[in-house]
Amino acid sequence: MIYFDSAATTFQKPLTVQNAVLRAMRTCASVGRGGHAAAMAAAETVYQCRLMAAELFDAEPEQVVFTMNATHALNTAIFSVLSPGARVVISGFEHNAVTRPLHALRAQIGVAGKKLFDAEDTLRDFARAIERKPDAVICTHVSNVFGYVLPVERIAALCREKNIPFILDASQSAGTLPLSLRQTGARFIAMPGHKGLYGPQGTGVLLCADGGKPLLFGGTGSNSEDQAMPDFLPDRLEAGTHNVCGLAGLTEGMRFVRKQTPSSILRHEQALLAQVKQEFRGQENLRLFAGEGQAGVLSFCVDNVDCEEAAQALAQEGVAVRAGLHCAPLAHTSAGTADTGTVRVSFSAFNTPYEVRRFAQLCKKLFPM
Amino acid sequence: MYDYYFTFRSVTAALGAARALERAGVPSATVRTPKELRHKGCGYSLRVREELLPEAGQALEAAGASYQKLYRRADNGSWQEVPA
Numbered sequence: 001m002i003y004f005d006s007a008a009t010t011f012q013k014p015l016t017v018q019n020a021v022l023r024a025m026r027t028c029a030s031v032g033r034g035g036h037a038a039a040m041a042a043a044e045t046v047y048q049c050r051l052m053a054a055e056l057f058d059a060e061p062e063q064v065v066f067t068m069n070a071t072h073a074l075n076t077a078i079f080s081v082l083s084p085g086a087r088v089v090i091s092g093f094e095h096n097a098v099t100r101p102l103h104a105l106r107a108q109i110g111v112a113g114k115k116l117f118d119a120e121d122t123l124r125d126f127a128r129a130i131e132r133k134p135d136a137v138i139c140t141h142v143s144n145v146f147g148y149v150l151p152v153e154r155i156a157a158l159c160r161e162k163n164i165p166f167i168l169d170a171s172q173s174a175g176t177l178p179l180s181l182r183q184t185g186a187r188f189i190a191m192p193g194h195k196g197l198y199g200p201q202g203t204g205v206l207l208c209a210d211g212g213k214p215l216l217f218g219g220t221g222s223n224s225e226d227q228a229m230p231d232f233l234p235d236r237l238e239a240g241t242h243n244v245c246g247l248a249g250l251t252e253g254m255r256f257v258r259k260q261t262p263s264s265i266l267r268h269e270q271a272l273l274a275q276v277k278q279e280f281r282g283q284e285n286l287r288l289f290a291g292e293g294q295a296g297v298l299s300f301c302v303d304n305v306d307c308e309e310a311a312q313a314l315a316q317e318g319v320a321v322r323a324g325l326h327c328a329p330l331a332h333t334s335a336g337t338a339d340t341g342t343v344r345v346s347f348s349a350f351n352t353p354y355e356v357r358r359f360a361q362l363c364k365k366l367f368p369m
Numbered sequence: 370m371y372d373y374y375f376t377f378r379s380v381t382a383a384l385g386a387a388r389a390l391e392r393a394g395v396p397s398a399t400v401r402t403p404k405e406l407r408h409k410g411c412g413y414s415l416r417v418r419e420e421l422l423p424e425a426g427q428a429l430e431a432a433g434a435s436y437q438k439l440y441r442r443a444d445n446g447s448w449q450e451v452p453a
Contacts, residue, residue, distance in 0.1 A: 031380060032379070032380040032411070032413075034401070035400050035401035035413075040399065043380045043384060043399075044384065047380075047381060047384040047385075050381065051388075061381060061385055062381055062382065062385070220379075221379075221380060221411055222378060222379045222380070222410070222411055222412055223378070223408075223409040223410050223411070223412075224409070224410030224411045225407075225409050225410035226409045226410065230378070230379070232378055232379065234379075234381055235378075235379050235381070
């Protein structure tokens with residue numbers, strides 16, 4: 001299979017990730033639930049993952065909270081910062097993981113920055129919106145549909161100036177773009193463990209500048225006599241048993257990223273993306289959504305072919321891509337593709353130029369001009 | 370000879386402090402906090418031998434690893450809090 005759906009999850013994982021999951025399953029019990037060897041092995045395993053994430057994202061280990069996925073992390077962040085009816089500014093490229101919790105809160109949502117691949121326009125729009133002093137700003141780092149890299153460092157700086165809580169969705173950037181909790185001054189940064197960090201599905205990370213409100217209540221292995229959740233991180237936001245095996249894998253995934261370096265993984269993905277553009281040159285029935293500084297995600301439409309049918313045709317030839325709205329209808333509305341959807345290809349460190357060439361050959365065969 | 374127990378609010382804090390001691394070359398054991406020392410229920414402590422107490426205290430302070438309290442356990446099993 002040629003797997004080009006890494007924006008959903010990286011399917012190919014380093015062997016070290018697989019081995020770590022198996023090792024944890026054989027040696028680890030529950031974190032904070034005892035002093036015996038298996039409980040302490042679990043505690044060490046999870047702490048190692050916390051330490052690795054803290055180093056990779058410039059945070060303190062206690063600021064690293066483990067979640068089930070980025071959606072869980074974003075929900076925790078959003079419900080920590082916003083009350084029902086709050087005013088919030090988001091980008092025009094947010095995922096349902098952001099917009100659905102906001103709708104559940106009946107938040108007053110202002111959308112800033114709807115032009116694809118135009119960072120200056122996005123920034124101007126955010127600057128105007130932030131002048132109206134919203135209760136929070138939420139922005140994705142990279143559009144999961146189009147690979148557009150939003151100017152989040154400068155948006156974060158605007159928020160710092162006005163003392164407005166900033167939540168960063170790093171679902172598509174963790175592992176490829178620089179991320180620092182300390183430098184952005186973000187209140188929260190949310191990310192999955194199973195995409196660019198190459199961990200197993202069921203892992204996510206929420207970086208917390210300072211506290212947060214729990215979504216889940218229950219055992220933490222600390223302050224057990226108190227019926228309130230602990231008032232300190234990470235315990236406050238980590239009720240229940242950890243995904244120890246998943247986090248063991250995530251540690252190795254992050255070790256892989258650190259060894260390869262995020263910038264070299266990004267360069268590799270961008271080179272593959274450039275190759276797609278080159279291969280599709282002259283193929284006028286294919287409309288590519290491409291722009292400056294794009295991350296390793298690319299959407300396209302095929303003239304007179306439904307995007308789901310196009311993806312299905314590719315699947316039958318052994319190419320995994322994703323079609324439709326990608327759980328981001330707002331992004332498609334901003335880009336003018338809400339009616340058609342798009343076909344999306346997204347890369348990882350494991351993809352090769354040969355795979356791109358084969359994919360392009362198949363596209364030309366399946367979707368002739 | 371006494372054992373000393375640094376108590377921590379969470380296993381994360383205890384393991385962070387254990388790493389600081391390890392870096393300083395001070396052996397310690399991460400253990401469940403004994404019932405008599407618990408503040409609000411379960412927790413974890415670092416157990417350090419008496420002769421290493423000064424180095425342990427310095428290493429924790431240098432690392433900014435804040436513990437809750439420090440206790441001394443006598444040979445007869447009694448506990449005494451050691452003022453900071």
